Every structure is written in structure tokens, then in C-alpha cells.
Amino acid sequence: MLRSCAARPRTLSALRAARGGAPRPARDPGPARRSFSTEKVIHKDHSLPNPSWSKDLRLLFDQFMKKCEDGSWKHLPSSECKVPQRIHSFKTYFLDSKPVKEDQLSQARPFTRSYEVGQGFEYAMFYNEDEKRTVCLFQGGPYLEGPPGFLHGGALATMIDTTLGVCTISCMGLFMTANLNINFKSPIPLCSVVVISSQLDKVEGRKVFVSCNVRSVDEKTLHSDATGLFIKLDPEKSLT
Numbered sequence: 001m002l003r004s005c006a007a008r009p010r011t012l013s014a015l016r017a018a019r020g021g022a023p024r025p026a027r028d029p030g031p032a033r034r035s036f037s038t039e040k041v042i043h044k045d046h047s048l049p050n051p052s053w054s055k056d057l058r059l060l061f062d063q064f065m066k067k068c069e070d071g072s073w074k075h076l077p078s079s080e081c082k083v084p085q086r087i088h089s090f091k092t093y094f095l096d097s098k099p100v101k102e103d104q105l106s107q108a109r110p111f112t113r114s115y116e117v118g119q120g121f122e123y124a125m126f127y128n129e130d131e132k133r134t135v136c137l138f139q140g141g142p143y144l145e146g147p148p149g150f151l152h153g154g155a156l157a158t159m160i161d162t163t164l165g166v167c168t169i170s171c172m173g174l175f176m177t178a179n180l181n182i183n184f185k186s187p188i189p190l191c192s193v194v195v196i197s198s199q200l201d202k203v204e205g206r207k208v209f210v211s212c213n214v215r216s217v218d219e220k221t222l223h224s225d226a227t228g229l230f231i232k233l234d235p236e237k238s239l240t
């Protein structure tokens with residue numbers, strides 16, 4: 001994700017300055033944050049194969065890594081601690097409208113990267129800039145059970161939300177989900193692998209419309225299809 005954030009043409013302060021508003025001083029990260037940001041900590045990339053990955057997930061991962069060789073697809077790294085510019089701007093410009101306790105914030109980590117290896121969300125994301133498409137290879141672990149032996153619908157909704165969110169990567173700015181419509185067509189056996197294929201359908205002002213389908217590895221089963229609306233955050237508007 002860092003790569004795409006680094007490529008972002010302008011920061012929020014540049015956006016704000018462009019509007020003639022005085023750039024808001026970045027919030028003092030506080031001692032804990034300062035020491036954290038000066039540490040040279042190498043964060044684990046959770047989007048790489050690990051022993052919990054099934055043969056299906058490894059095969060699909062290798063197939064998509066091959067697609068990356070000509071540069072058409074990009075593998076998106078995923079660490080639970082790295083604070084890319086986009087998230088940092090979000091915390092600087094949008095979180096102060098509702099003071100969140102510093103110590104709670106310092107414990108924050110992405111929901112999908114908060115389980116022991118293999119027990120929750122195992123996934124890898126690939127992005128195609130030209131086609132504005134994101135593919136997520138997802139294996140839901142045993143802690144994501146809904147109906148006995150099947151994946152919880154909320155766990156699938158989480159991965160759909162995350163995958164659709166990544167589709168906004170090519171748009172400037174920070175986006176939040178305003179609407180998700182999900183059809184659950186066929187239950188997903190727990191610990192099986194599915195492919196979430198998503199695309200950016202249209203942009204209207206601050207509104208980005210995206211959609212996806214969720215299929216089994218052999219593509220024979222359509223497990224789900226969904227649409228989403230993401231709204232670009234307006235730094236002049238408070239979030240709460």
C-alpha cells in the first residue's frame with residue numbers, strides 16, 4: 001500500500017493549502033508515537049505465503065505473482081503496523097474531531113491483520129492500475145466461523161469492504177465506505193479459498209462506485225456479488 005500512497009500526487013495539507021485554508025499543523029505525535037516513528041522496525045508482510053496457506057492459496061498466489069512480472073499487476077504488501085502517509089493524514093486531519101485516547105490509538109491495527117497466523121483472515125491483494133481492478137485471494141480461518149463449518153457473512157463483508165476500498169487507491173484523497181450491498185449466493189466452506197474480483201465502475205465528484213464478485217478457486221461457484229460506494233473525505237468537513 002505504501003508504494004501507491006508514496007505515488008500520491010498531493011498531501012491533504014497541499015489540498016487544504018490549494019483551497020487557501022491554512023494547513024493545519026500536524027498533531028504532535030506525542031512521546032510514545034515519536035519513539036515509535038524513529039524506531040527502525042521491519043514489519044512483517046502478512047500478504048506473503050505462510051505455513052497456514054492451503055495449496056490452492058499458494059498456487060493462486062504464484063499465478064498472480066507471475067502476472068506481476070510484466071508490471072500489469074502489482075502485489076500489494078500488507079503490514080499491521082506500517083502507517084502509510086494516507087493513514088497518517090487520516091489520523092492527523094480527521095481523528096481530532098473526536099479525541100481518541102492516545103494509548104488506545106497506539107494499540108490500533110487493521111482488523112483483518114489481528115488474528116494469529118492461519119486462524120483469521122489470510123489473504124493477498126493484487127492491483128491492476130490500467131484496468132482499475134483489485135483481486136483478493138482470501139482464505140478464511142477457523143476463527144471466522146458463522147454457520148457451522150461455513151464462513152461468517154460478516155467476515156466476507158469485511159474482505160469485500162477492504163478489497164473494494166483498495167479500488168479507490170488510484171483516486172486522490174482518502175475514502176470511506178458509505179454503502180455496501182452484498183448478495184450472499186452460496187455459503188463459503190470454512191478454511192476454503194475464494195477469489196474476490198473487484199473493479200472501479202465510475203467516479204462522480206467525491207463518489208466512487210465499485211463492485212465485485214466472489215468465486216471459488218475453480219470459478220464454478222459464485223459465492224457472492226456486491227456493490228459499494230466510497231466517498232472521498234472532505235478535509236473541511238468534520239467526520240462526526
Ligand SMILES: CCCCC/C=C\C/C=C/C/C=C\C/C=C\CCCC(=O)SCCNC(=O)CCNC(=O)[C@H](O)C(C)(C)COP(=O)(O)OP(=O)(O)OC[C@H]1O[C@@H](n2cnc3c(N)ncnc32)[C@H](O)[C@@H]1OP(=O)(O)O
Binds near residue numbers: 174205229231
Ligand atoms: C480513510 C483512510 C483509512 C481507511 C482506508 C479506507 C479506504 C480506502 C483505502 C485504501 C486502502 C486500504 C484498504 C482498505 C481498508 C479498509 C477499507 C475499509 C473502509 C471502511 O470500512 S471505512 C469505515 C466505514 N465507513 C464509515 O464509517 C463512514 C461513515 N460515514 C461517513 O463518515 C460519511 O457519511 C461519509 C464521510 C462517508 C460521507 O460524508 P460527507 O459529509 O463527506 O459526504 P455527504 O454526506 O455530503 O455525501 C456526499 C455524496 O454522497 C452521497 N452519499 C453519502 N452516503 C450515501 C449512501 N449511504 N448511499 C448513497 N449515497 C450516499 C450523498 O448523497 C452525496 O451525494 P450528492 O453529492 O450527489 O448529493
